[in-house]
Every structure is written in structure tokens, then in C-alpha cells.
Amino acid sequence: MRFNLNILYSALFIFSLSFISKAQEVNDALILSTEDLQGTPRFTAMGGAFGALGGDLSALKINPAGSAVFALNQSSFSLDFNTFSNDNAYRGTMRSSDDNSFDVSQAGAVFVFKSNNENAAINKFAFGVNYERTSNINNAIYAEGQNNQSIGDYFVNKANGIALDYFTLQNNETFFSRYDDLLYEYGFSGQEAYLAYESFLIDPIDPSDLQGNSYQSNVNSTDLRQAYNENYDGNSGKISFNGALDINQRLKLGMNVNATFSDYTRFTRFNEQNSSSTGVNKIVYDNILDVQASGISLDFGAIYNIHDKLRFGVSYETPTWMSVSEKISHTLRTRGDGFGSATADPEIFNVFPDYKYKTPGKWTGSLAMIFNKNALLSIDYSRKDFTQMKFRSNGFEAQNAEINDMMQVSNRINVGGEYRIDNLSLRAGYSYVESPYKDDFTAGDINRFSAGLGYTFGMTRVDLSYVNSNQERNVMMKQSGINSPVNVDNQLHQISLGFAFMF
Incomplete structure (x- = not known):
């Protein structure tokens, strides 16, 4: 490269939040607004259809009035093993990727206080308090194929409009100081352009004109072999503090106060090679985005016993008001005729100021039927308007406009049933989640099928569940400028084991 630098870490306190736009995209922001089918094995086995049932710690996130259904104090914890497989198609070439994870998905307890006065309006x-993982963010995509569009054009577009003088080191300047200044002057795009210049991927059309702002790519081939890796690693979770009342053994009212968090890293690598004997014949561009977020939300719910065999529930989950912090880094490596190999690696993170973000709220209506105390059937319908996702800090007008253009209301239907034979419970469920995108291209609907069983030993119950989830998506290669998408067919297999203790 044109300059080498030892490992440094840069905390950049930038006055304009507009530069974050390269780091946070709408598709990534959706991660902060999405919940998977997570929780106790009983909950997941029945498709999450617990809005009118209650009586399960994971049911509290659907309808907080559900804690008033418990007859006894109860604690539970759950573990799950997730494995996914992706079939990734890119320009006629199919590749597969897979991964797995093991984690605590739920842990909590509920305490029940009954009235000794039979005539009291409040019976219970x-x-x-319950912790739940709300989303398993872990995912991996690998795709490769032939293309005639080079990532070199992406860097040319980033550089055009920036005078060559900005890429030229002056007296006492270092690679790092110039890289730092470019963030203030031209944002993350200016830094990307500088890496391309330093690694010989692009050159000015007129090297003698320091005020010239037109550039060209040094990739001299259209027969390009490209590969793309995209890895997400992290989790989202929620701790809920719940309170509920049972009024006249008919109406149950409840409320949650939720503390939420999300912590994930996105790593992308774009690799391009060609067999040209001139110019650049290999490019590797790495990007790391690290996101940490925390927030607060409220849930309100009611369950009404129409009669002993029929219950109706309604609940509302407020938006989550979040504070989000991000840091990003990138490295560009090239190889070519005339210079061998070059690496432009600032070896720093750009740390941005925190910004505010709001997830959409959610309404849920539920109906449950109980048959002779040994069988039940439950159905939930939820509505979530993803156009209400909002970046609440200044400088995100473009992202908010994109949200309004791209997103829509997502409807969700959960259906579950349980049948008891003495101490054994057999369960099954189905969950349908409509895509939050207006088009059918970015992400399709999610279909989940689930089953499980439980066995009660006195005051202890052991539960086991299996969930299969499927979704098709089209993923654009981030920070590459490549117009061809990767078609991803995702299959998720989730096995959960849980223990519940009554006391």
C-alpha cells in the first residue's frame, strides 16, 4: 500500500449524524424491530398462540394479563439449539452455508397472591420477572458466480467529485490523519474512495491535476469471478417486569415494563478475481459493522373468560424507544500487474454518536377454547405496521423516507393446540408471518411448523419442542455496487428443552 499504520483505535465524535447512513441501512434496522418464535418449549411447540391462554411465562410477552392465569407460583428456564441452512443462488451458481448456536432462550418466575376474601373483587x-431472547440474529450467507460488473466501479463512483488533492498527503500528514479528515469532509464514502486510491484500485484520469475529481478503475476485465460472505453474529433480548390482576374470576388485566437490548456484528467480505494480465486482478473488501442497542417499552393486555370453555384476549405492545451505538471498520486488499499486492487497512473503528430509533407497536387479538380440561385450541392474530419504524435523530431523513417507501403492515397468525393424556401433554402449532416489505423481492413470508411434548412429575414439568421455519429472501451484496442479488432460501431448525417448577 502507499502507507502503513500500526493498530489504532479512533473514537470519532462527529457533529453530523448524517455520516452514519452508510453504516445503518433499513434492512439492518429491521433487525431491531423483529421477533422470532422464541421462549419456553410449550410456547414454541404451540406456535406462540398464547394471547388468551396465559399460564406460561413466555405468554406474558403476548399478553401481560396471562400471569393472572397461574394458579401457583412458577419458575422456568429454557435452552435451545438452533441450526440453519441457506441455499444461496447467485447468477446461476448455487452454494450452501450453515451454522448452529446454543443458548438460554428463557428464564423467569411468577408469584401468585390470592385473596382470602371470597367476596373481594380482586381475586388474585x-x-x-422474565428474560427472553427475542431474536437469534446468527446467520451466514456464502455466494459465488460469474459477473461482468466490477466492484471497481463502486469505488469510482465514491471517488468522483473528490479532488485528487484530498487523497494526497501533505507535509507532516499521515495516512491515518488523512483518512480521519476525509470522514469529516466526505463521510464514510470518502474513506472508501481513499482506500481504493491507496490500494491502486482506482487512479485519477489526470494524475497531474490535483484539483481533478474524475477517476477510473484499474480493473481491465469483464470476465469476473465473484464471491460474497455475509455473517451476522448476535442476539436480541428482553427482560420484562410484569403485574396482573384477576377481577371477579372473569377479567384479567396486566402490564409489562420491558428493558430490551440488541448486540450484533455484521461481517461482509466481497472477493473478486479475473485472469487479466494487466491492471488489478484480485480485490478483497472487508467490512465490519458492530451494533449495540438498548431500549424500553410497555405492554398492556386483558383476558376475558366468556365462559369456562372460551376466553378472549386483547393486548398492545408499545413501540420500543431505543438508543443505538455503532462502530464500523473496513479493509481493502488488491493484487495486480505492476505493483504485486497492496493493503489499505486503517486498522481503526469509526465510532459514531448514539442515535435514537423507534420500533413499531403491535396489536394482538386472541381466542382460546378449552375442552374438558384435557385439550385446548388457541389462535392469535397480530398486526404490526413497519412503516412506523423511525430513526428519531437528525440526519436520517433519507432512511425514514425509504422506510415509508419499502415497508408495510405485517399480519401474523399463530395457531396452537394441546392434548393431555394423564401426565403427558402433546402439542402442535403453526405460525405465519407476512413479510414487512411491500414487494415480494426483498423478503418473503415466514412459515413455521412446530410440535412438542411435556411430562409432569409432581410439581415439575419437562418440555421439549421442535420448530421448522422457512423464508426466501433476496440479499444485495452490501457496499459493492453490484446489482445482481443473492437469492437465499433459509431453513431454520430449532430444538428447545425447558423445565418448569411449581411451588
Whole structure:
């Protein structure tokens, strides 16, 4: 490269939040607004259809009035093993990727206080605390194929409009200081352009004109072999503090106060090679985005016993008001005729100021039927308007406009049933989640099928569940400028084991 630098870490306190736009995209912001089918094995086995049932710690996130259904104090914890497989198609070439994870998906307890006065209007009060993982962000995509569009054009577009003088080191300047200044002057795009210049991927059309701002790519081939890796690693979770009342053994009212968090890293690598004997014949561009977020939300819910065999529930989950912090880094490596190999690696993270973000709220209506105390059937319908996702800090007008253009209302239907034979419970469920995108291209609907069983030993119950989830998506190669998408067919297999203790 044109300059080498030892490992440094840069905390850049930038006055304009507009430069974050390269780091946070709408598709990534959706991660902060999405919940998977997570929780106790009983909950997941029945498709999450617990809005009118209650009586399960994971049910509290659907309808907080559900804690007033418990007859006894109860604690539970759950473990799950997730394995996914992706079939990735890019320009006629199919590749597969897979990964797995093991984690605690739920842990909590509820405490029930019953009234000794038979004539009291409030028959029962329940208080609960529950942790749940809300989303398993882990995912990996690998795709490769032939293309005639080079990533070199992407860097040319980033550089055009920036005078060559900005890429030229002056007296006492270093690679790092110039890289730092470019963030203030031209944002992350200016830094990307500088890496391309330093690694000989692009050159000015007129090298003698320091005020010239037109550039060209040094890739001299259209027969390009490209490969793309995209790896997400992280989790989202929620701790809920719950309270609920049972009024006249008919109406149950509840409320949650939720503390949420999300912590994930996105790594992308774009690799391009060609067999040309001139110019650049290999490019490797790495990007790391690290996101940490925390927030607060409220849930309100009610369950009404129409009669002993029929219950109706309704609940509302407020938006989550979040504070988000991000840091990003990138490295560009090239190889070519005349210079061998070059590496432009600032070896720093750009750390941006925190910004505010709001997830959409959600309404849920539920109906449950109980048959002779040994069988039940439950159905939930939820509505979530993803156009209400908002970046609440200044400088995100473009992202908010994109949200309005891209997103829509997502409807969700969960259906579940349980049949008991003495101490054994057999369960099954189905969950349908409509895509939050207006088009059918970016992401399709999600279909989940689930089953499970439980066995009660006195005051202890052991539960096991299996969930299969499928979704098709089209993923654009991030920070590459490549117009061809990767078609991803995702299959997720989730096995959960849980223990519940009554006391």
C-alpha cells in the first residue's frame, strides 16, 4: 500500500449524524424491530398462540394479563439449539452455508397472591420477572458466480467529485490523519474512495491535476469471478417486569415494563478475481459493522373468560424507544500487474454518536377454547405496521423516507393446540408471518411448523419442542455496487428443552 499504520483505535465524535447512513441501512434496522418464535418449549411447540391462554411465562410477552392465569407460583428456564441452512443462488451458481448456536432462550418466575376474601373483587394478583431472547440474529450467507460488473466501479463512483488533492498527503500528514479528515469532509464514502486510491484500485484520469475529481478503475476485465460472505453474529433480548390482576374470576388485566437490548456484528467480505494480465486482478473488501442497542417499552393486555370453555384476549405492545451505538471498520486488499499486492487497512473503528430509533407497536387479538380440561385450541392474530419504524435523530431523513417507501403492515397468525393424556401433554402449532416489505423481492413470508411434548412429575414439568421455519429472501451484496442479488432460501431448525417448577 502507499502507507502503513500500526493498530489504532479512533473514537470519532462527529457533529453530523448524517455520516452514519452508510453504516445503518433499513434492512439492518429491521433487525431491531423483529421477533422470532422464541421462549419456553410449550410456547414454541404451540406456535406462540398464547394471547388468551396465559399460564406460561413466555405468554406474558403476548399478553401481560396471562400471569393472572397461574394458579401457583412458577419458575422456568429454557435452552435451545438452533441450526440453519441457506441455499444461496447467485447468477446461476448455487452454494450452501450453515451454522448452529446454543443458548438460554428463557428464564423467569411468577408469584401468585390470592385473596382470602371470597367476596373481594380482586381475586388474585400476580407479579413476574422474565428474560427472553427475542431474536437469534446468527446467520451466514456464502455466494459465488460469474459477473461482468466490477466492484471497481463502486469505488469510482465514491471517488468522483473528490479532488485528487484530498487523497494526497501533505507535509507532516499521515495516512491515518488523512483518512480521519476525509470522514469529516466526505463521510464514510470518502474513506472508501481513499482506500481504493491507496490500494491502486482506482487512479485519477489526470494524475497531474490535483484539483481533478474524475477517476477510473484499474480493473481491465469483464470476465469476473465473484464471491460474497455475509455473517451476522448476535442476539436480541428482553427482560420484562410484569403485574396482573384477576377481577371477579372473569377479567384479567396486566402490564409489562420491558428493558430490551440488541448486540450484533455484521461481517461482509466481497472477493473478486479475473485472469487479466494487466491492471488489478484480485480485490478483497472487508467490512465490519458492530451494533449495540438498548431500549424500553410497555405492554398492556386483558383476558376475558366468556365462559369456562372460551376466553378472549386483547393486548398492545408499545413501540420500543431505543438508543443505538455503532462502530464500523473496513479493509481493502488488491493484487495486480505492476505493483504485486497492496493493503489499505486503517486498522481503526469509526465510532459514531448514539442515535435514537423507534420500533413499531403491535396489536394482538386472541381466542382460546378449552375442552374438558384435557385439550385446548388457541389462535392469535397480530398486526404490526413497519412503516412506523423511525430513526428519531437528525440526519436520517433519507432512511425514514425509504422506510415509508419499502415497508408495510405485517399480519401474523399463530395457531396452537394441546392434548393431555394423564401426565403427558402433546402439542402442535403453526405460525405465519407476512413479510414487512411491500414487494415480494426483498423478503418473503415466514412459515413455521412446530410440535412438542411435556411430562409432569409432581410439581415439575419437562418440555421439549421442535420448530421448522422457512423464508426466501433476496440479499444485495452490501457496499459493492453490484446489482445482481443473492437469492437465499433459509431453513431454520430449532430444538428447545425447558423445565418448569411449581411451588
